[in-house]
Amino acid sequence: MWYKTKVTEQCGIDYPIIQAGMAGSTTPELVATVSEQGGLGTIGAGYMTPETLEQEILQVKTLTSKPFSVNLFVPEPFTYTDEDVTAMNDFLAPYRETLQLEKPTIGQHDPSTFDTLVNIVIQQQVPVCSFTFGIPDEQTIQRLKEAGIVLIGSATTVDEAKKVEVAGFDAVVAQGSEAGGHRATFDDTPKTSPLIGTMALIPQVVDHVSIPVIAAGGVMDGRGWVASHALGAQGVQIGTAFLTTHESQAKAVHKHAIFNSVETDVIVTHELSGKPARGISNAFIQHLRQEGPVILPYPIQNDLTKQIRATAGKLGKSAWMHMWSGQGVRLARDVDAATFFTQLIQNAQSQVEKFKV
């Protein structure tokens, strides 16, 4: 079958369909459902503590014996001034006052936390581990490989994909400009990201690396899946279409916004976290953009705004939260993950039929 690729072989899965590691929105139920259906569920561990990650892995294991993945954010160096933090906190003060929030403390961001997360992945023998925002050091890659863990990197340009290959990864997710959530860019300044559309990015990456390429960005149904394989990808990573499934823990108001948005409502913003990310525009982003002080680098900006966004999310206040989403919003569906997965496979098969004549 056309969908039996090096990716299905490497990961030991039936279909080369990876549920994206959407930090903050995945649940053990979502991960396990995708894996049970024959795809690769991913625990979005980008913001998790070691304790939470371990707990989530154990929960996934109680729900499925099939392969699954953990996605980690590679820590990057960053610098900032206390003046900029003060200016941003002053700007955000009225938001906190309305939501009755204390001024936040900046997180520890101890790079050793990353090592602890990696250790858990190894100890728990997680079959696949994917990385966003860069490439871990040689020693970390070596340890993961010795543990027999399949490694997937992320790239937004051909050069980044080449670096992922050189570092020894087994496969690379090529993230097109359509993709929701954080840009995986690591070869760039924090504020911008090359926005190469999936249609242009995939064949160019495929021509320049020998590891399998997994397409991400705009893939919402069987059409996008088949199109990605036509472009030379050996699998797809799907975010937004899984974010709106019942098993995702994205806030109801976030899912509602996706169902009620059109493609032009979705923008790239670095104002919320300090790193460019794609989501639905709202008043908080526009206020920061138009009147805000200097945006701090990731993860500091994230520290300063996250309470506001989380509390707004709980209150259903869409104007003040983050609503990550790709550009394919009109194709998002209010379904459970198993139904989405089944329809994806069926839809792809019917697309493929048309090429048989």
Added chain:
Amino acid sequence: MWYKTKVTEQCGIDYPIIQAGMAGSTTPELVATVSEQGGLGTIGAGYMTPETLEQEILQVKTLTSKPFSVNLFVPEPFTYTDEDVTAMNDFLAPYRETLQLEKPTIGQHDPSTFDTLVNIVIQQQVPVCSFTFGIPDEQTIQRLKEAGIVLIGSATTVDEAKKVEVAGFDAVVAQGSEAGGHRATFDDTPKTSPLIGTMALIPQVVDHVSIPVIAAGGVMDGRGWVASHALGAQGVQIGTAFLTTHESQAKAVHKHAIFNSVETDVIVTHELSGKPARGISNAFIQHLRQEGPVILPYPIQNDLTKQIRATAGKLGKSAWMHMWSGQGVRLARDVDAATFFTQLIQNAQSQVEKFKV
């Protein structure tokens, strides 16, 4: 065959492959070659005088008896101040001095020129006419339809595509963000354009219109063509890959820049013409962006910079010209148009084979 679609039927062509109407870069040879190969060549008449258009149509007719197309720019209202023109001319003065150019006069931009161009298309019984930057008035559409001319519109969003359908067009080109040259956006302010990636745009447009959708943006070879059909498109429009063929009259230095660029060198700029367009970044764009005065609206900004760009092009001075290009630069080839076309068909067939297993 999978590529026999409503578009091949409407246009009377063998393959639903449209050579984009790249204003300033098409030649009768390019247009006729594409049509002779079974695709649809397009005279890029966006900046042509009626005399030139008539001459080009007659030349194409001597070279082929197959269907071909003319692409026209729909005139839009615009306003500007003499102060802004003066400021821009002052800014551009050192460029003109170096190139020994006189201060330019602003063109007439008499909207009746558009009517004259339409009349020529009708008189010459051009089989297909495509439009960029909007929708002609009802009467014009009526006249073209009565003459039996197939009408193709352009859209960059679902809403624009719906407007094209409502206006009575036979098909719509959905232009993804990857596409080179001017953004076809007409539902927007002049400086920005929604940049929806082809992978996300095509299926969303397909779901919202009943006329056939032609994919544009990032399609450089058989992979992109097949992928576009997987997404639901019934044809493709290809620009950059035809721009670098021997028959295109794009400047040698422009083609050379495309062959030597990578995807991240390609940006969207409104600084050269007053309308957003995708091309390779250079010193002229960056100077205008960083230090230039207010950018005039299209077509005034175009009037003010075009001599500089044209003269720079003749001198091979890539830093001061426009070098329109899509994001698929690494896939551009230095070939003649017939060879490109043949390889496109062969490549597509081999992509399709993989879906038969």
